[in-house]
Amino acid sequence: MLDPWAIKLVSAPLKACAHILKKKDIKPDQVTIAGFGIGLLAFFALWMAWYKIALFFIILNRIMDGLDGALARLTTKTDAGGFLDICLDFIFYAGVVAGFALAVPQNNAIPAIFLLLSFVGTGTSFLAFAAMAQKYGLKSVAYPHKAMYYIGGLTEGTETIIFLAIICIFPEHFPFLAFFFAFLCLITTITRVLSGYATLKDVAKNKEKMVFNQSMNMDHDP
Numbered sequence: 001m002l003d004p005w006a007i008k009l010v011s012a013p014l015k016a017c018a019h020i021l022k023k024k025d026i027k028p029d030q031v032t033i034a035g036f037g038i039g040l041l042a043f044f045a046l047w048m049a050w051y052k053i054a055l056f057f058i059i060l061n062r063i064m065d066g067l068d069g070a071l072a073r074l075t076t077k078t079d080a081g082g083f084l085d086i087c088l089d090f091i092f093y094a095g096v097v098a099g100f101a102l103a104v105p106q107n108n109a110i111p112a113i114f115l116l117l118s119f120v121g122t123g124t125s126f127l128a129f130a131a132m133a134q135k136y137g138l139k140s141v142a143y144p145h146k147a148m149y150y151i152g153g154l155t156e157g158t159e160t161i162i163f164l165a166i167i168c169i170f171p172e173h174f175p176f177l178a179f180f181f182a183f184l185c186l187i188t189t190i191t192r193v194l195s196g197y198a199t200l201k202d203v204a205k206n207k208e209k210m211v212f213n214q215s216m217n218m219d220h221d222p
Contacts, residue, residue, distance in 0.1 A: 002158035010066055018070035028072040032085050035064030039092035046099025046168075054099065055168035061092060062161050090123050096164055100174050111178035118182035121189035126151055129196040136203050151196060153188035155181070 042057035101112035129151045163181050167174050
């Protein structure tokens with residue numbers, strides 16, 4: 001929901017940093033992997049209940065996640081790079097939740113399970129629609145720079161980053177915040193499934209009409 005606004009806000013500084021990396025011949029995939037390594041440090045910091053340190057690593061990971069895309073747009077965007085980026089992103093998000101569960105399992109384990117379940121919902125609905133959109137050649141008007149079709153929702157990347165920052169600042173409130181964000185993710189999953197299903201049904205109908213019209217035209221050709 002907030003991603004279009006956030007993208008406009010950070011695009012200029014990310015592009016400036018990407019120009020520097022390009023001059024040093026640093027590749028987008030290298031930035032992606034380095035950012036994921038920093039994300040793993042956030043997981044271990046959370047496990048040790050070093051929440052402020054974890055927040056630093058989380059912010060740095062998210063900056064590098066935006067930076068690899070900016071660098072790719074300056075050099076060459078590849079399907080392999082887009083695939084690597086999205087896979088490591090989902091692992092990172094799950095790792096943060098797991099870190100909180102391990103830090104205080106008696107309080108955080110059950111809320112973390114529900115939060116991870118909600119992440120599975122948002123993630124699978126996102127990726128499943130992206131795969132179908134690729135099949136039909138659909139393009140996202142709102143997010144044309146993304147490596148795959150980006151279907152929006154109530155909880156997108158920006159909202160998730162804000163949530164991760166809040167639970168690091170107020171870790172004692174993780175159970176309530178986790179259940180609350182899981183509920184928002186559930187709404188996102190439902191809207192994505194409904195809108196994605198309706199969109200693909202319409203695309204299939206339009207394709208059938210096109211095939212039918214083409215066959216009719218061929219039948220009437222002399």
